[in-house]
Amino acid sequence: MTRRRLRGRLTPYWLALPGWLWLLIFFVIPTLVMLSLSTQSGSIETGFRQTFDVANYSQTWSQFHVQFIRSIVYGLIATVLCLTIGYPVAYWIAFRGGARKSSLLFLILLPFFVSFVIRTQSWNFILADNGLLLTPLKSGHLVPQDFHILATSTAVVGGLAYNFLPFMILPVYVALERIDPALLEASADLYASRTAAFLRVVFPLSLPGVFAGVLLTFVPAASDYVNASILGGAKTTMIGNIIQTEYFTNLEYNKAAALSFILMAALLIGVFAYARALGTEDVFEVAAG
Amino acid sequence: MDVQTAAVPPPRAGAAEGSEVSAEPAPSAGPGSAIELVGIAKTFASRRGTVAAVERVDLVIGEGEFFSLLGPSGCGKTTTLRMIGGFEDPTEGQILLHGKDVVGVPPNHRDVNMVFQSYALFPHMSVFENVAFGLRRKGVAKRDTESRVREMLELVQLEGKADRRPRELSGGQQQRVALARALVNRPRALLLDEPLAALDLKLRQAMQLELKRIQREVGITFVFVTHDQNEALTMSDRLVVMNAGRIEQLGSPREVYEHPRTRFVAGFIGTSNFIRRPVRSMEGDVAVLDSGTDERIVVPGARGRRRGRTPRRRHGAPGEDRADRAAALGRPLRHPGACRGGRVPRHVDAVRDAVAGRHLTDRVRAERGRRHRPR
Numbered sequence: 001m002t003r004r005r006l007r008g009r010l011t012p013y014w015l016a017l018p019g020w021l022w023l024l025i026f027f028v029i030p031t032l033v034m035l036s037l038s039t040q041s042g043s044i045e046t047g048f049r050q051t052f053d054v055a056n057y058s059q060t061w062s063q064f065h066v067q068f069i070r071s072i073v074y075g076l077i078a079t080v081l082c083l084t085i086g087y088p089v090a091y092w093i094a095f096r097g098g099a100r101k102s103s104l105l106f107l108i109l110l111p112f113f114v115s116f117v118i119r120t121q122s123w124n125f126i127l128a129d130n131g132l133l134l135t136p137l138k139s140g141h142l143v144p145q146d147f148h149i150l151a152t153s154t155a156v157v158g159g160l161a162y163n164f165l166p167f168m169i170l171p172v173y174v175a176l177e178r179i180d181p182a183l184l185e186a187s188a189d190l191y192a193s194r195t196a197a198f199l200r201v202v203f204p205l206s207l208p209g210v211f212a213g214v215l216l217t218f219v220p221a222a223s224d225y226v227n228a229s230i231l232g233g234a235k236t237t238m239i240g241n242i243i244q245t246e247y248f249t250n251l252e253y254n255k256a257a258a259l260s261f262i263l264m265a266a267l268l269i270g271v272f273a274y275a276r277a278l279g280t281e282d283v284f285e286v287a288a289g
Numbered sequence: 290m291d292v293q294t295a296a297v298p299p300p301r302a303g304a305a306e307g308s309e310v311s312a313e314p315a316p317s318a319g320p321g322s323a324i325e326l327v328g329i330a331k332t333f334a335s336r337r338g339t340v341a342a343v344e345r346v347d348l349v350i351g352e353g354e355f356f357s358l359l360g361p362s363g364c365g366k367t368t369t370l371r372m373i374g375g376f377e378d379p380t381e382g383q384i385l386l387h388g389k390d391v392v393g394v395p396p397n398h399r400d401v402n403m404v405f406q407s408y409a410l411f412p413h414m415s416v417f418e419n420v421a422f423g424l425r426r427k428g429v430a431k432r433d434t435e436s437r438v439r440e441m442l443e444l445v446q447l448e449g450k451a452d453r454r455p456r457e458l459s460g461g462q463q464q465r466v467a468l469a470r471a472l473v474n475r476p477r478a479l480l481l482d483e484p485l486a487a488l489d490l491k492l493r494q495a496m497q498l499e500l501k502r503i504q505r506e507v508g509i510t511f512v513f514v515t516h517d518q519n520e521a522l523t524m525s526d527r528l529v530v531m532n533a534g535r536i537e538q539l540g541s542p543r544e545v546y547e548h549p550r551t552r553f554v555a556g557f558i559g560t561s562n563f564i565r566r567p568v569r570s571m572e573g574d575v576a577v578l579d580s581g582t583d584e585r586i587v588v589p590g591a592r593g594r595r596r597g598r599t600p601r602r603r604h605g606a607p608g609e610d611r612a613d614r615a616a617a618l619g620r621p622l623r624h625p626g627a628c629r630g631g632r633v634p635r636h637v638d639a640v641r642d643a644v645a646g647r648h649l650t651d652r653v654r655a656e657r658g659r660r661h662r663p664r
Contacts, residue, residue, distance in 0.1 A: 188376075188396040189423075
């Protein structure tokens with residue numbers, strides 16, 4: 001009797017076991033390995049030894065803080081762009097989409113059916129100095145002959161915003177879609193103008209979606225390296241590119257690991273500060289219905 | 290014999306039988322009219338052309354009246370209410386709120402407030418903030434807002450819950466917040482869209498009384514939409530029964546209950562037997578129906594409405610096959626033979642089995658022929 005009850009009580013844990021194992025093998029262990037690697041010294045020739053040396057952190061920070069800060073700034077600008085472009089799109093689909101909602105959402109997702117790298121590469125073709133966009137503009141003398149977009153921060157930030165836009169639209173859409181249209185009628189009934197109804201009712205209720213969208217956009221955008229390497233130049237290098245170069249080209253595993261942890265720490269601190277500022281409690285409360 | 294019988298619950302006390310509810314209301318709206326609908330129609334576009342939700346409704350609702358729109362789902366009652374509130378614009382007709390045509394005026398500029406079926410409380414605001422919402426939008430001074438909200442929460446007995454979120458309240462409490470949120474604005478009329486539908490029976494009955502009390506206390510016109518006849522009969526001063534976008538009958542609960550004007554109303558209100566037989570003869574106020582056997586069915590029409598139309602000539606002389614055919618077709622029957630006096634009793638209140646002398650405790654109406662004329 002007690003045995004059976006005990007087994008019953010343990011069932012959820014058994015069922016969660018595959019998930020826990022997965023997290024352990026593919027998240028916890030690699031993270032610990034990288035953490036240990038980040039405090040080792042040596043090189044690929046001499047071999048890495050664990051010395052619990054935090055010099056990797058200070059050294060890489062002083063060497064790469066420019067790219068580091070640039071990544072954060074690019075990520076923030078891309079996120080703001082995604083929000084300003086994505087929110088109205090999500091709003092329109094949620095409240096005006098009618099019967100076409102699912103087709104519209106499918107259109108948002110359609111670019112995902114093409115590889116991320118290929119899509120970014122195609123922007124390279126479009127924005128290239130003699131590409132689809134600039135060739136006619138230059139032959140029409142609408143822009144100077146040495147004008148270029150590629151390899152500027154505009155190109156990289158634009159690429160980031162383009163690539164991560166759906167990650168903003170979808171969660172915001174989900175949050176807006178859950179708003180009972182009767183709430184809009186109720187606010188109109190209670191003398192709210194359309195602006196007041198949006199600011200007092202719709203926007204606060206969509207905050208959980210905005211919160212999720214900002215996280216899903218900012219975190220990958222700040223650590224992205226594909227856009228910077230395809231659309232950027234020497235002056236737009238992001239921290240992701242540095243980590244990639246350190247790890248795969250220079251084979252400085254310990255420095256790459258240290259950089260990764262600095263990035264992770266910065267993002268986590270940012271995210272928690274953001275959640276605090278927004279009043280997570282409120283946000284999650286609203287999300288819970 | 291084509292008789293449909295069903296159990297008949299006695300009318301609720303205070304609804305139709307005796308009591309003040311039936312005594313006070315008059316069929317007219319009285320002097321001040323709060324809401325006037327003039328030839329209102331609403332059609333919606335659908336995939337297959339247009340669907341008429343409301344067809345030519347004329348209605349005058351008096352100041353301070355508790356007025357119900359009663360009908361089955363899809364009868365147009367909610368659409369009618371939403372047009373009064375400004376959430377839909379009528380395709381045709383005028384809506385007068387205190388004499389002013391408000392068609393095209395958005396809800397935030399109308400002097401009426403709505404209690405939504407789902408309550409539509411703002412989930413991210415406290416009870417206090419919900420109730421204060423309208424006053425704040427209107428720019429009422431902070432101190433006034435505060436005191437009016439407190440006062441209103443007291444009226445709906447939610448003084449202690451001001452800081453709660455709507456989802457921390459029970460259904461009945463949420464309902465009262467919705468009521469307070471609308472009433473605090475002191476609207477000229479309060480529109481209620483099936484506000485009690487989501488409550489369980491006991492709570493619903495308690496809230497019926499509560500609503501009535503609040504209405505008496507604030508003296509505001511209430512326009513109440515419901516599909517529940519008990520609710521409408523218990524609470525209303527007057528009501529309309531709607532069906533398929535039209536008004537079937539307008540009157541006091543007692544009138545509607547005791548003298549249903551159409552077959553639809555008779556079927557919708559209370560539970561009725563419908564007996565479809567040819568009328569053999571009219572003896573004064575009493576119609577004698579042909580039962581098809583040796584028995585006769587005697588229907589006293591004394592309390593029946595006598596405003597029936599004179600049957601038109603072309604319907605010809607009394608003929609049993611016509612009557613039988615009509616009955617077989619499930620169509621109501623005209624019985625010209627009964628109408629030598631020129632009038633068909635449309636409704637009668639009881640059927641007496643003349644042979645057994647037994648009372649069927651039921652309301653029975655002689656069918657009205659006009660709308661369902663056999664073709």
